Amino acid sequence: DVKVTQSSRYLVKRTGEKVFLECVQDMDHENMFWYRQDPGLGLRLIYFSYDVKMKEKGDIPEGYSVSREKKERFSLILESASTNQTSMYLCASSATGLGNQPQHFGDGTRLSIL
Amino acid sequence: QQQVKQSPQSLIVQKGGISIINCAYENTAFDYFPWYQQFPGKGPALLIAIRPDVSEKKEGRFTISFNKSAKQFSLHIMDSQPGDSATYFCAASRGPGGSYIPTFGRGTSLIVHP
Numbered sequence: 391d392v393k394v395t396q397s398s399r400y401l402v403k404r405t406g407e408k409v410f411l412e413c414v415q416d417m418d419h420e421n422m423f424w425y426r427q428d429p430g431l432g433l434r435l436i437y438f439s440y441d442v443k444m445k446e447k448g449d450i451p452e453g454y455s456v457s458r459e460k461k462e463r464f465s466l467i468l469e470s471a472s473t474n475q476t477s478m479y480l481c482a483s484s485a486t487g488l489g490n491q492p493q494h495f496g497d498g499t500r501l502s503i504l
Numbered sequence: 505q506q507q508v509k510q511s512p513q514s515l516i517v518q519k520g521g522i523s524i525i526n527c528a529y530e531n532t533a534f535d536y537f538p539w540y541q542q543f544p545g546k547g548p549a550l551l552i553a554i555r556p557d558v559s560e561k562k563e564g565r566f567t568i569s570f571n572k573s574a575k576q577f578s579l580h581i582m583d584s585q586p587g588d589s590a591t592y593f594c595a596a597s598r599g600p601g602g603s604y605i606p607t608f609g610r611g612t613s614l615i616v617h618p
Contacts, residue, residue: 394547423605430513432593432610433548480547490536490599493606495547 393417394496396481402502409468411499413481420486422464423493424448424456427478439464440486471503507531508596510609517616523581525612527594530575534596538606539568539579542591551592552579584616 397412415422423438425448435448437456445456453475457465464483468475478500482493509528517523527537538553554561554568554577561568567580581588591613595606 430610432510433608435605438605482547484604490538490553490597490604492538492550492553493540493548495549497545497547 394481394483394494396479396496396499398499399497400500400502402504403468403471404504405471405473407468407471409471409501409503411466411468411479411481411501413464413466413496414462415464415481415483415494416462417483417485417494418461419483419494420461421484421491422458423482423484424454424464424466425480425482426450427480427498433480436466473503475501476503477501507607508594508609510594510612512612513610514613515615517584517614519584519586519616519618521584521616523584523588523614523616524578525592525594525614526576526578527596527609528574528576529596529607531596531598531607532575533598534607535599536597536606537568537570537577538595538597539566540593540595540608542593542611544590548591548593581614584614586616586618589614589616 394415424436425433439458455467478498480498481496484491484493539551540548541551542548565582570577594609597606
């Protein structure tokens with residue numbers, strides 16, 4: 391079974407802090423994704439990566455950056471945290487293959503910015 | 505602009521009843537339509553998926569119905585059980601020529617009463 395592990399389940403930070411959210415997958419997947427989940431808004435894509443050191447903006451990249459130095463690890467960075475970034479953050483990975491491949495999600499990090 | 509519209513936002517069903525969740529999409533290039541199930545405290549997980557060359561796919565109590573001309577698809581949960589209580593997301597993605605990245609609906613919170 392694919393396992394996607396997010397380093398923290400709950401995180402509380404202060405406005406203006408630089409925040410790092412870490413994600414590791416164990417299935418050698420090429421593709422990794424960061425989403426935020428808010429009630430009534432579903433899953434919104436922040437950034438994704440097709441390969442090491444590659445990154446692409448998703449639908450809501452403002453205020454975020456990412457890093458992918460190793461294939462199994464994808465980090466989300468909040469450069470200067472703000473209260474409107476309080477949310478549930480979900481990491482996902484998927485393989486590259488023939489046809490569409492399902493996404494495998496971690497259990498999320500609930501981030502509160504005070 | 506919502507490319508995948510999901511309804512209802514919430515649904516309450518009695519045990520043994522049928523749960524129906526509907527989704528509509530706009531982009532006719534979409535060629536893969538998965539449904540994800542998310543339990544509280546967990547990340548979404550792939551439940552069932554369909555491609556537009558078939559009108560229906562059934563896996564146990566879960567059935568996807570697909571209407572290509574209407575650009576609609578729906579999830580039917582037969583004999584709904586309290587253990588089915590979760591949030592359900594429909595999604596759509598485009599394969600060859602596209603990004604393979606799913607566009608998610610906003611989710612439906614399903615509660616099945618015993």
